[in-house]
Structure formats: C-alpha cells, structure tokens
Amino acid sequence: MRKTFITLTALFVAGSASAAIPQLNYQCPGQIELHADAGGPVYINGKEAKLKKYSDDFYEAKGGGVTLSISKTGTQYDVSYTSKQGSGVCQPAQAAAKAAPANKAKASAAESACLKAVASKTGTAVSKLNVLEVLDSEAGVGVTIEVPGAQAPWSCLSDKQGHVQGAAYTGS
Structure with missing residues (x-):
C-alpha cells in the first residue's frame, strides 16, 4: 500500500x-x-x-x-x-507598463541588484536600463528590464535582500 x-x-x-x-x-x-x-x-x-x-x-x-x-x-x-x-x-505586462509611467520611487534591493546584473551582462549603463515590472512573491522577486536596442526584455530573479539568482534575455 x-x-x-x-x-x-x-x-x-x-x-x-x-x-x-x-x-x-x-x-x-x-x-x-x-x-x-x-x-x-x-x-x-x-x-x-x-x-x-x-x-x-x-x-x-x-x-x-x-x-x-x-x-x-x-x-x-x-x-x-x-x-x-x-x-x-x-x-x-510590457504593454501595460509602457502605457503607465513606472513609479520611480526608491528601488528595492532586488531591483537594484537585478539592474546591476543585467547591466553587467549587456555592457549597458544602469542609467540606460528601464524597469518594466517588479513582481514580488514568496519564491523571490522577479524583475523585467528593458535594454535599449534589445527586441525583448531581460528577466531577473533575486531574493528580497538583492542576491541575484539569475538574469536572462527573454528573446531568441
């Protein structure tokens, strides 16, 4: 049994x-x-x-x-x-984020860490990146980031303290 x-x-x-x-x-x-x-x-x-x-x-x-x-x-x-x-x-969500300007309040540790990780991987200055979405869950914080010239956004997963678990391009 x-x-x-x-x-x-x-x-x-x-x-x-x-x-x-x-x-x-x-x-x-x-x-x-x-x-x-x-x-x-x-x-x-x-x-x-x-x-x-x-x-x-x-x-x-x-x-x-x-x-x-x-x-x-x-x-x-x-x-x-x-x-x-x-x-x-x-x-x-990207279409909705472009329709409404993002809140530029103080960024979370996860958001800041993800911006740095994507900037490092793409060779783009953090100031040129645009956060499209931040989703907070028990599993971590998902951050979707627009990189100038890229045809699709980047996705990053971090914990709330800013320890990045991964950042990847969502396009092909």
Missing part, C-alpha cells in the same frame, strides 16, 4: 512538472496579474496557482478565485480570465 502511494505521488509530481509553460507576464482588468517562470510555477497576484496543461498550446491556471486560460497562437500567447467579477482579455 505504501509503495503504491509513493509511486502515485511521484507520478503526480512528474505529471504536474511536465507543464513546460514559457515565461509570461500579463495584466488583466480587475487588478489580476499573471507571472509564469519558464517551466513553472505560475503565480496569480503573487500567489502560486495550480497549472494544468491540456496541450503544448493550451494551459489553465487557477488560484484566488480566478481562472486564467493561456493559449499559444503561432509565437504569441493569448491570456484571458474568468472570475466572479466577470471575464475578459489580459494584456502583456
């Missing part, structure tokens, strides 16, 4: 880990935010959500009374949401 339980648990964990979602950052009406790390996990408003993979082109994330449908069309992803307050279409 115990051997069966362990086997089933291992299969369940392996099955849920195979949902290879890409890195995504979307904002939805009603102050709903989606952040997915490449390969998971997925966060809805900073809290880890349950992710179900239906195919390589369709995922569903649930958490906090919200269901997010994530579908791939060509090279783009479309995200829509359903909640008790209604349903609608979400927009990539």
Whole structure:
C-alpha cells in the first residue's frame, strides 16, 4: 500500500512538472496579474496557482478565485480570465507598463541588484536600463528590464535582500 502511494505521488509530481509553460507576464482588468517562470510555477497576484496543461498550446491556471486560460497562437500567447467579477482579455505586462509611467520611487534591493546584473551582462549603463515590472512573491522577486536596442526584455530573479539568482534575455 505504501509503495503504491509513493509511486502515485511521484507520478503526480512528474505529471504536474511536465507543464513546460514559457515565461509570461500579463495584466488583466480587475487588478489580476499573471507571472509564469519558464517551466513553472505560475503565480496569480503573487500567489502560486495550480497549472494544468491540456496541450503544448493550451494551459489553465487557477488560484484566488480566478481562472486564467493561456493559449499559444503561432509565437504569441493569448491570456484571458474568468472570475466572479466577470471575464475578459489580459494584456502583456510590457504593454501595460509602457502605457503607465513606472513609479520611480526608491528601488528595492532586488531591483537594484537585478539592474546591476543585467547591466553587467549587456555592457549597458544602469542609467540606460528601464524597469518594466517588479513582481514580488514568496519564491523571490522577479524583475523585467528593458535594454535599449534589445527586441525583448531581460528577466531577473533575486531574493528580497538583492542576491541575484539569475538574469536572462527573454528573446531568441
């Protein structure tokens, strides 16, 4: 009996880990935010959500009374949401960040460390970089950074004290 339980648990964990979602950052009406790390996990408003993979082109994330449908069309992803307050279409966070100027308040230790890490990797001065998004969660702080001349942003993960765990280009 115990051997069966362990086997089933291992299969369940392996099955849920195979949902290879890409890195995504979307904002939805009603102050709903989606952040997915490449390969998971997925966060809805900073809290880890349950992710179900239906195919390589369709995922569903649930958490906090919200269901997010994530579908791939060509090279783009479309995200829509359903909640008790209604349903609608979400927009990539970069588009939302460009529409509203970023708050230039004192940067967190994580944000500053990520800016330095991306500046070091790209050979670009920190003053020329633009923070598009900062997402704080239990897993760490995700910072999305725009680099002049790059066709896609950079993504950085740090802890709250500013210890960078990694910085990578999100384009190809």
